[in-house]
Amino acid sequence: MKNYKKRDFPVDTVRRFLEPGPIVLISSQYKGESNIMTLGWQTVISFEPSLVTCFIWDQNYSYELIRKSKECVINLPEVHMLDAVVAIGNSTGAEIDKFEKLDLTQAKASIVKAPMIKECYANFECKLYDSKLIKNYSLFVFEVVKAHVATSPRYPKTVHYTGDGVFMLSGEHVSRKKQFRPECL
């Protein structure tokens, strides 16, 4: 496992990491019980405030932990954690302690009570911003209130799910900045 050095990152620019669509790990805690789930169904919907909408199924063990605690951490794993990602997605917190079973380290967050996963490239502390879409749509609108991001590499090597057990790994980065109008960046 990598031992990242992390720094505070402006919350209004976490799109750099979330907008490309990677699999993330959601960690949560409620009344002393913690859990981790995998998530690929999320999208950025605002920069300021920094909002991310996550589809969390009510059959997920984390659903109630997050709904009741009104917070979570969105953790961003790199490809070296792929087997842990698969194991997390294929087990339930109702049966095992995923932190212990997968030898993952809980790091204390600054603002929320949910633990951060130390082995991840980035950790985004989130507060539930809007709960009105949970009941009918399973959509949780979170505000990223604090971001901890590895100082290197500049872009993480993320994993993106395509279904059927197959993951796409992030490739090279290319800039087209010169072709953008300033207001469109």
Added chain:
Amino acid sequence: MKNYKKRDFPVDTVRRFLEPGPIVLISSQYKGESNIMTLGWQTVISFEPSLVTCFIWDQNYSYELIRKSKECVINLPEVHMLDAVVAIGNSTGAEIDKFEKLDLTQAKASIVKAPMIKECYANFECKLYDSKLIKNYSLFVFEVVKAHVATSPRYPKTVHYTGDGVFMLSGEHVSRKKQFRPECL
């Protein structure tokens, strides 16, 4: 531009292409007027029905075309179209005809009136499934009602936006299918 051979694709498995989080091109038409917009803020939320939630800002010229026609096509570009993607995102249909200006070909869809972009790897015909989140959240819940997908390559080389004019290109694909429980695939 590539000249793809396309086939019908099961709509309940379009996650293969949308869940990894690529930039897509939304084409729309209302009362004879058509437009194209870029979108990176979308997420799958259901397989059956095949639902995709898209954040479309009310300042986008396409917003009213889609809201009024209640349909669109989600087109998936590969990296060879990157400059067209940037040009589409940095111009407005209020001023130019993007199909004409960018020399893109309108292909007739099977079910919806909105045109498909022939030069894209895949075209997903969509009907507005739920309009209740448009007003307060700018979220359009679409049902993919018909999917046209290139017969090759098996996985497209997609572009994923990170902000600041920088795109991540999709990399290699790896399978972990043997580590999945059948019900989790």
